[in-house]
Amino acid sequence: MAKRDRLSGNEAVAIALRQINPDVFPAFPITPSTEIPQYFASFAANGQVDTEFIPVESEHSSMSAAIGASAAGARSLTATSSCGLAYMWEELYIAASNRLPLALALVNRALSGPININCDHSDSMGARDSGWIQMYAENNQEAYDNMVQAYRISEHPDVRLPIMICQDGFITSHAVENIELLEDEEVQKFVGEYNPENYLLNPQCPMAVGPYSVTDYYMEAKRNQAEGMRHVSRVVLDVAKEYKKLSGREYGLFEEYRMDDAERAVVMIGSAAGTTKDAIDRLREQGEKVGLIKIRLYRPFPASEIAEALKNVKAVAIMDRAEGYTNHGGPLGADVMAALYRAHADALAVNYIYGLGGRDVRVKDMENVFAALKQMMADGDAGETYRYLGIRE
Amino acid sequence: MSYNFKETMNKPERLAPGHRMCAGCGGTIAVRNVLRGLHEGDRAVIGNATGCLEVSTFTYPYTAWEDSYIHNAFENAGATLSGVEGAYKALKRKGKLDETYKFITFGGDGGTYDIGFQSLSGAMERNHDLVYVCYDNGAYMNTGIQRSSATPMYADTTTTPVGSQSNGKPQNRKDLAAIIAAHDVPYVAQTTFVQNFKDLHVKSEKAIYTPGAAFLNIMAPCPRGWRYNTPDIMEICRLGVETCYWPLFEVEEGKWILNYEPKKKLPIEDFLRPQGRFKHLFKKGNEYLLEAFQKEVDRRWDELLFRCSR
Numbered sequence: 012m013a014k015r016d017r018l019s020g021n022e023a024v025a026i027a028l029r030q031i032n033p034d035v036f037p038a039f040p041i042t043p044s045t046e047i048p049q050y051f052a053s054f055a056a057n058g059q060v061d062t063e064f065i066p067v068e069s070e071h072s073s074m075s076a077a078i079g080a081s082a083a084g085a086r087s088l089t090a091t092s093s094c095g096l097a098y099m100w101e102e103l104y105i106a107a108s109n110r111l112p113l114a115l116a117l118v119n120r121a122l123s124g125p126i127n128i129n130c131d132h133s134d135s136m137g138a139r140d141s142g143w144i145q146m147y148a149e150n151n152q153e154a155y156d157n158m159v160q161a162y163r164i165s166e167h168p169d170v171r172l173p174i175m176i177c178q179d180g181f182i183t184s185h186a187v188e189n190i191e192l193l194e195d196e197e198v199q200k201f202v203g204e205y206n207p208e209n210y211l212l213n214p215q216c217p218m219a220v221g222p223y224s225v226t227d228y229y230m231e232a233k234r235n236q237a238e239g240m241r242h243v244s245r246v247v248l249d250v251a252k253e254y255k256k257l258s259g260r261e262y263g264l265f266e267e268y269r270m271d272d273a274e275r276a277v278v279m280i281g282s283a284a285g286t287t288k289d290a291i292d293r294l295r296e297q298g299e300k301v302g303l304i305k306i307r308l309y310r311p312f313p314a315s316e317i318a319e320a321l322k323n324v325k326a327v328a329i330m331d332r333a334e335g336y337t338n339h340g341g342p343l344g345a346d347v348m349a350a351l352y353r354a355h356a357d358a359l360a361v362n363y364i365y366g367l368g369g370r371d372v373r374v375k376d377m378e379n380v381f382a383a384l385k386q387m388m389a390d391g392d393a394g395e396t397y398r399y400l401g402i403r404e
Numbered sequence: 405m406s407y408n409f410k411e412t413m414n415k416p417e418r419l420a421p422g423h424r425m426c427a428g429c430g431g432t433i434a435v436r437n438v439l440r441g442l443h444e445g446d447r448a449v450i451g452n453a454t455g456c457l458e459v460s461t462f463t464y465p466y467t468a469w470e471d472s473y474i475h476n477a478f479e480n481a482g483a484t485l486s487g488v489e490g491a492y493k494a495l496k497r498k499g500k501l502d503e504t505y506k507f508i509t510f511g512g513d514g515g516t517y518d519i520g521f522q523s524l525s526g527a528m529e530r531n532h533d534l535v536y537v538c539y540d541n542g543a544y545m546n547t548g549i550q551r552s553s554a555t556p557m558y559a560d561t562t563t564t565p566v567g568s569q570s571n572g573k574p575q576n577r578k579d580l581a582a583i584i585a586a587h588d589v590p591y592v593a594q595t596t597f598v599q600n601f602k603d604l605h606v607k608s609e610k611a612i613y614t615p616g617a618a619f620l621n622i623m624a625p626c627p628r629g630w631r632y633n634t635p636d637i638m639e640i641c642r643l644g645v646e647t648c649y650w651p652l653f654e655v656e657e658g659k660w661i662l663n664y665e666p667k668k669k670l671p672i673e674d675f676l677r678p679q680g681r682f683k684h685l686f687k688k689g690n691e692y693l694l695e696a697f698q699k700e701v702d703r704r705w706d707e708l709l710f711r712c713s714r
């Protein structure tokens with residue numbers, strides 16, 4: 012039985028965590044993710060969870076402690092944003108290489124400098140190659156649903172990799188929206204008990220974690236991580252199928268919005284997809300064949316599936332809420348264009364940098380993007396493929 | 405806790421031979437003897453910061469550790485074991501674990517005094533039930549003998565080399581044991597390899613079995629970095645204590661206790677002379693450096709006596 016409520020994205024994720032009742036949650040405050048540990052601390056203070064909540068002295072330590080706890084055999088997680096994620100960089104790689112299925116509730120915020128507390132994806136994009144699974148949400152409901160599904164994916168025996176559940180700072184983390192929550196027992200049953208195979212606190216068999224590895228072995232270890240990644244898409248889809256039975260809500264690797272006969276498409280991540288959908292609805296009313304691909308799973312990257320979804324599209328705009336400083340666009344742009352190239356696609360493609368540091372994205376802005384795609388089709392040429400949206404030049 | 409040397413020494417080794425530490429390294433001597441503080445039958449999870457000890461005892465696919473062991477990174481042994489200890493509490497609370505575990509982490513002076521200082525401070529302040537052991541060899545040995553804040557004044561290291569304009573490290577060493585004591589943790593102690601290891605054994609057992617956070621600072625000479633005759637390690641340690649360079653003390657629930665007072669305090673030269681890293685201090689014209697060193701040792705010793713007299 013679902014319960015309807017009105018919640019911010021942070022509260023929704025905190026409630027998902029209460030329902031999951033993880034074992035260890037070390038955390039350190041940073042806007043806009045601070046509320047997640049705050050809500051959770053009060054759950055712990057009121058005996059609503061059995062979790063060991065550890066208010067540590069830094070994000071480097073929150074991730075380090077989450078790693079220690081996970082290696083010890085506990086279900087662990089932390090939450091952070093921006094500089095906090097940057098501060099735990101080294102640890103992200105260590106979590107992944109140790110094949111520890113811990114979770115990170117990430118509330119996306121711009122990296123300094125200049126220091127800025129608002130949304131963009133520069134924090135998690137920088138961590139895209141760290142070996143973590145990355146999942147993004149458009150709205151509060153998705154942030155909640157992704158959190159509930161997280162451990163089923165990360166702990167799957169074929170995967171065993173850490174997972175980052177991302178949502179947009181303030182835009183979803185602080186905005187209150189209608190949301191449907193599952194019952195506590197439903198979540199507990201869905202997520203299940205965590206029973207690792209090997210762990211530090213196993214009285215039957217001690218374990219050593221975190222070796223020094225010479226050249227002879229390092230590369231095999233890295234290849235092994237890639238093997239775990241290979242199974243992620245399948246597991247994500249299996250878990251989503253089961254989740255649909257429970258919640259009625261459908262999830263995939265990405266969402267295709269009005270893509271059936273679309274000639275022009277936008278590919279993007281996060282909350283601005285909602286705005287884009289509005290723009291698409293308006294343009295569709297005028298008979299324009301436009302659509303959207305909204306990425307849910309960004310790491311691993313569902314390249315061939317995206318290329319397939321774009322196969323009949325003539326012009327595509329890939330929207331990056333992070334710079335890549337390559338002089339030709341951002342990380343999502345590079346990923347999608349590489350996918351198109353591999354699929355021998357001949358769609359014209361451009362890459363927009365947008366929404367940095369919380370810069371507003373309006374319906375009108377997205378209509379302009381679709382208009383630019385129309386122009387490209389008329390010209391038969393993409394023109395400048397590295398563009399900024401909504402910038403004061 | 406009554407102490408029996410023979411029984412303690414006869415406990416099974418928890419760090420197996422065959423690791424790759426240098427022969428005569430103080431680091432492994434510290435580890436093996438700290439682990440003798442564990443009661444037989446009790447399990448432990450051992451943590452370790454990056455450094456000589458870690459890269460030489462857990463080189464994939466081999467481990468020298470009989471107990472469960474975790475190395476995470478250089479600067480986070482305190483936080484990592486906080487998480488392990490948190491997991492223990494949570495699993496106990498959920499009825500998923502019956503056995504008793506103890507938590508002991510080892511860090512070099514670099515991983516403890518310097519880069520891991522914040523993580524250590526956090527773990528101590530939160531009073532996790534764990535022991536942090538610093539095996540202090542007074543430099544970053546693993547990366548080739550660079551200075552740390554534990555390096556003694558005037559030591560010749562690869563980042564404080566002696567030269568025509570340099571007498572080695574200009575600064576004195578950080579008094580970490582006092583800083584950790586100021587965290588108001590239940591147990592802090594400083595020790596080294598003297599008195600047939602009794603001091604180290606007794607303090608290790610106390611540290612491990614005192615509920616809450618404990619810190620052990622162990623002078624663990626490195627023959628490579630200190631440049632003394634390797635077999636003389638016990639003599640080097642004895643001189644460290646007899647010159648009052650490395651006093652033996654405990655801080656129990658805030659109370660400072662001096663464990664040993666030399667009958668006759670030896671001059672600091674006796675400790676410095678056998679070590680190649682201090683060779684330049686014995687050149688003609690450098691007597692003033694020895695004097696300054698002695699003055700600093702005296703000042704710190706007096707300060708310690710004062711703390712212990714209250």
Ligand SMILES: Cc1ncc(C[n+]2csc(CCOP(=O)(O)OP(=O)(O)O)c2C)c(N)n1
Binds near residue numbers: 479545
């Ligand atoms: C973040 C980071 N910086 C630097 C290093 C390189 N590094 C590894 S061990 C080490 C020195 C270790 O010194 P110490 O803690 O005193 O241990 P020892 O090797 O002397 O036993 C350094 C600088 C590292 N591994 N990680």
Ligand code: SF4
Binds near residue numbers: 429460541626627
């Ligand atoms: S270099 Fe020094 S600290 Fe490192 S293993 Fe050798 S003796 Fe031990």
Ligand SMILES: [Mg+2]
Binds near residue numbers: 541542543544
């Ligand atoms: Mg050292």
